[in-house]
Structures are given as C-alpha cells and as structure tokens.
Amino acid sequence: MLNFTFKNQTEILFGKGQLSEVSLRLPAKAKVLFLYGGGSIKKNGIYDKVNTALEGADVIEFQGVEPNPEFETLMKAVQVARENDVNFILAVGGGSVIDGAKFIAAAVNFEGDPWDILIKGAAFENPLPVGAVLTLPATGSESNGNSVVNRKETSQKRAFSSETVQPVFAVLDPEFTYSLPPRQVSNGVVDAFVHVIEQYLTYPVNAPLQDRFAEGILQTLVQEGPKALATPEDYDVRANVMWSATMALNGLIGKGVPQDWGTHMIGHELTALHGLDHAVTLAIVLPSLMFVQRDKKQEKILQLGERVFGIKEDDKDKAIDLTIKAVQDFFESMQIKTRLSDYDIEKSAIDGLVENLERNGLTALGEHGDIDLVKAREILTLAA
Structure with a gap:
C-alpha cells in the first residue's frame, strides 16, 4: 500500500x-x-x-x-x-x-x-x-x-x-431523488461506477481493504442501479445508490492505491466538443480503454471479473474479454449506449478530440502515464 x-x-x-x-x-x-x-x-x-x-x-x-x-x-x-x-x-x-x-x-x-x-x-x-x-x-x-x-x-x-x-x-x-428522470438516474449510477473503477482498475499494491471497499461499492451499484430505474420510489434502493455514489469519491477508496482517470480526461473532450452527458462519455470510453490497456491492467481486470461479475474462466484472455463485456452490458442495462456511433459522432471527429487532448496537455494519461495521443486515438477508434 x-x-x-x-x-x-x-x-x-x-x-x-x-x-x-x-x-x-x-x-x-x-x-x-x-x-x-x-x-x-x-x-x-x-x-x-x-x-x-x-x-x-x-x-x-x-x-x-x-x-x-x-x-x-x-x-x-x-x-x-x-x-x-x-x-x-x-x-x-x-x-x-x-x-x-x-x-x-x-x-x-x-x-x-x-x-x-x-x-x-x-x-x-x-x-x-x-x-x-x-x-x-x-x-x-x-x-x-x-x-x-x-x-x-x-x-x-x-x-x-x-x-x-x-x-x-x-x-x-x-x-x-424520487422524481429524477430515468436519464439522470442512469447517468448517476454509471458516473459513480466509473469513479470507483478509476481508483481500482490499475495494478495491485497489496491494498486488500481498499480493493474490498471498492468492490463492495461496485457490487452495490450493479445490483441496485437497475432497480432504481425499475422502482423509482423504493427508499432502500435509492439510499443504497446515494450512499454508494458518495463513498465512490469521498477520498477513502483512493488512498494508498494508484489511480487512473484516463477515461475521465478523454471523456471530458467528448463533452467539451460534442456536448455529451459526462456519464455517457465514460460509458463510451471505459470499455475501449480497458481493451487497449488490458496487459497493464490484467490482474485487476481479472479480479474485477471474478469478484464483481462472478466470472470464472481459466483462460485469462477470455476472462478479460468477458469482464469488458460485462462492464459494457451493465452500462447498457442502465440504458446508456456505449459507442460514438450511437450518438451520431463520426470517426472523422476523432481528429478534433485528439487535438483537444494535445491542446490541454493531456498527453500522458493513466496510472502509468502511458496513454499518449496514439493510444488515445486507438481507444476512441475502438469506441467508434
């Protein structure tokens, strides 16, 4: 730690x-x-x-x-x-x-x-x-x-x-929170989920308590998020979602562990240039970032798959693919699409997004600082 x-x-x-x-x-x-x-x-x-x-x-x-x-x-x-x-x-x-x-x-x-x-x-x-x-x-x-x-x-x-x-x-x-429109409920759950991921899905540093804290929040959001859409005035569901979102970014789970935040930085450019909801940008970027960074994040992706989504698969590559799909499926279950094309954003728009990353000095993202402009382009292209 x-x-x-x-x-x-x-x-x-x-x-x-x-x-x-x-x-x-x-x-x-x-x-x-x-x-x-x-x-x-x-x-x-x-x-x-x-x-x-x-x-x-x-x-x-x-x-x-x-x-x-x-x-x-x-x-x-x-x-x-x-x-x-x-x-x-x-x-x-x-x-x-x-x-x-x-x-x-x-x-x-x-x-x-x-x-x-x-x-x-x-x-x-x-x-x-x-x-x-x-x-x-x-x-x-x-x-x-x-x-x-x-x-x-x-x-x-x-x-x-x-x-x-x-x-x-x-x-x-x-x-x-009872009167929130479904879109805002969906955005809130996905935003909180990715906040946890940014502090969890990096590499192991022997911080088992932090891992379990993070996994507990992720499991709660995966279980309760769809219920919040289905039963909007269920007090217990709303309470669990509300407390999970607060705990996701009050500083606790990020202490003593490396953090990523590459998904957020790339996502911010989608909001700045195309006006997409913040949570929507995260749902678009994260699965592709996980795929591109799969070797660097292997141990934690496998841990996420087993502990949060119950994936048991001996073949590591297959387990990683299943975990990425599980994350994507969760976003879709929260009624958020996960492709640029779902929002009528063409591949040609990627040039502008990468240029804005460079203009804002965001050229060494991720927990290793190795998501450069080339990798950012690869992530966005994969998300197209």
Whole structure:
C-alpha cells in the first residue's frame, strides 16, 4: 500500500428529514447564496423545503447552473455573491451545481481572472464556505474538494481541487431523488461506477481493504442501479445508490492505491466538443480503454471479473474479454449506449478530440502515464 494522508471534513446528514438540520450549521448573520440549476426543485417541492430550512437567514437566489456548469454562468453568480456580501453558499442539486458552488466560493475573493484557477492552478485565498443538499447522486462532489467547469467559447472542460472548498456539510435525503428522470438516474449510477473503477482498475499494491471497499461499492451499484430505474420510489434502493455514489469519491477508496482517470480526461473532450452527458462519455470510453490497456491492467481486470461479475474462466484472455463485456452490458442495462456511433459522432471527429487532448496537455494519461495521443486515438477508434 502506498503512503497517504486522509481527512474528510464534510459532515454527512443522511436520511429523511435531515434538511431541518441546515439552519443549525449556518454562520451567524448568515447571508446565503442559494444556488440551484434549471428549476426542477420548484416542481418536486425541494425548493420550498429548502426555503423553510433557511428561514431566519438572508437569502439571495441564483438559478440556472447548467449540467457541466458553464464558466460564464458561474461568473454571473460570482458577481451576485460579491454585490450582496454573501458569506455562505448552499448548493442544491447534483454534482454540477455543487461543482459550480466550489468555483464560485474560490472566485469571489480572487484578484485577477478566475479562469486562472482552472487553467493555471492559480492559488486563491479566503474561499466562502459551501454546504450541499444533494438531489442527484453521481459525482461525489458533496464530500470532496473537486470541481469541473466547462467553457464553451474555448471548448475546454477543466478542473481544480482544494479541500478549502469542500462542503462543510451535505444533506443526503434519498427521498429527494424520487422524481429524477430515468436519464439522470442512469447517468448517476454509471458516473459513480466509473469513479470507483478509476481508483481500482490499475495494478495491485497489496491494498486488500481498499480493493474490498471498492468492490463492495461496485457490487452495490450493479445490483441496485437497475432497480432504481425499475422502482423509482423504493427508499432502500435509492439510499443504497446515494450512499454508494458518495463513498465512490469521498477520498477513502483512493488512498494508498494508484489511480487512473484516463477515461475521465478523454471523456471530458467528448463533452467539451460534442456536448455529451459526462456519464455517457465514460460509458463510451471505459470499455475501449480497458481493451487497449488490458496487459497493464490484467490482474485487476481479472479480479474485477471474478469478484464483481462472478466470472470464472481459466483462460485469462477470455476472462478479460468477458469482464469488458460485462462492464459494457451493465452500462447498457442502465440504458446508456456505449459507442460514438450511437450518438451520431463520426470517426472523422476523432481528429478534433485528439487535438483537444494535445491542446490541454493531456498527453500522458493513466496510472502509468502511458496513454499518449496514439493510444488515445486507438481507444476512441475502438469506441467508434
């Protein structure tokens, strides 16, 4: 096992009725930026519940954070926060809203162009505290310091990470996920699954506990994910999916082990250039990446196949093929297609994707840094 440090500062408020705890966790004389997305929370009743929970605080609303939050939109929210002397951000939504809140928190007191936080890793000071009310389990953003922001005008999707913008608390009420459209349920389960894979499917370092943690999350998602589509108001199913998605990327399972993240980096270019849902890009890229990297990942692919999908096959090559197919079949069972052609993206588009990887300096991906532009092209061609 590799050396590591681990600290998770987010207080998880899990279960029915936990939203009522929010008022006790706001700063004195709270001036809250209530941040949310397209307005679905006004239709499902969550908006009214949040406003009830915020009674007594000075609340400024900002609506309109997009899936794959846009830099321009977030900068408008930054201006609102500055003009109103906000001292707390409450993000109500999924990973995009929470990611957006983290960027706003970092940018409010930043001198200069806040894009530098994403593009140059610029340091920032005195970020605003963030809280989260999760309505779409997927990214784990509610209990980590990661933020991904899109910028259409430059066709870039960039990220930063800092524990200083990690939510101080997160409300996880499974009932808040009942009204999610099937597409968002599917995306959330697949996103969480691939988060685990990125931290698990590398090479052995004698970290059996981390492996078992990861396999437990993967097994739960494989078993419960399709049920979430079939029985959308099954509290236990929703609770298991929600907690799995949080545990997938709260930092725990990645400690002491190598990590990959090549699938995410390649996938980000599909979102930036073609507007595909984040989880869709992961479902397209991962099976092909597993195939191209099968020799480097052999031991862990075989372990994944046996322990998560119950594949027992003496022929290692056949076992690897069956495991890759099992992953692909799982994505399909979650109603997500796994080919570029399924989304009318031609092979000719691969040139632009590879060029964008090069432009963004993403030329040595994976746990070994050996996914260069040639391999990236091979992965994308195989996924066509």
